[in-house]
Amino acid sequence: MGYRALITGASAGLGTEFARQLAARGIDLVLVARDAARLERLAHVLRSRYGVDVEVLPADLTEKAALDAVAARLADPERHIDILINNAGFGVYEGFEASSLADERRLHELLSWAPLRLAHAAVPGMLARGEGWILNVASAAALMPSGTYGAAKSAIVSLSRSLNARYRARGVRVTALCPGLVATEFHERMGEDHLPDLPRIAWADAGRVVSDGLRAVYAGKPMRVADWRYRLARPLISVLPDRLLERLGSTGAGR
Secondary structure (H helix, E strand, O other), X not given: OOOEEEEEOOOOHHXXXXXXXXXXXXXXXXXXEOOHHHHHHHHHHHHHHHXXXXXXXXXXXXXXXXXXXXXXXXXXHHHOXXXXXXXXXXXXXXXXXXXXXXXXHHHHHHHHHHHHHHHHHHHHHHHHHOOEEEEXXXXXXXXXXXXXXXXXXXXXXXXXXXXXXXXXXXXXXXEEEEOOOEOOHHHHOOOHHHOOOOOHHHOEOHHHHHHHHHHHHHHOOOEEEOOHHHHHHHHHHOOOOHHHHHHHHOOOOOO
């Protein structure tokens, strides 16, 4: 197809699944994450299995120099990026009254500032070529009062809707994907004490979430709540009291 995608947070979870599904479609990849060794292993598998070109770009997106380097790669007109997947993320698990201010700032830099910075680098080239796709992985937590994680994710939902409204007619489609609980390392990294005590049916499959997101961004939808369980629950958010929604959000409504 001749397309190339850049995926942040590609070394695990949804990021790895995005890489697999895009590679299966013949799309070349630029993989971004902190763990260079894991990226190299994934790149080797994808090259061998799908025959695509895979570039590895290790970067901690909370560090300015690293973020600028990824932005420069996105803006390179000689090796243009057609699809940007802003997926990198983490959570602060202490309560707001006990959390580290440095961790809170790092969370917002990674979840809201980094996607804005990278989209800002990618959009001009996409507009010049008359096509491009940006998928920002947000969270169902963005739709309810769910702490600073939800606040950061709601910012990227708003940004995605705005950019899609502004640029879709010029060929650039921007979507915020809002997963609920997904069976990935995101929750496993918390440790067993932090895993939500919910039945198996509450957890969405990563493959389905990713394919849902890719369909949404190709269709130019500004926002997509992933997984039917969370789409069914969405109307309740507008009628349930904030105190109850906040309690639900604290169980881990995000990915």
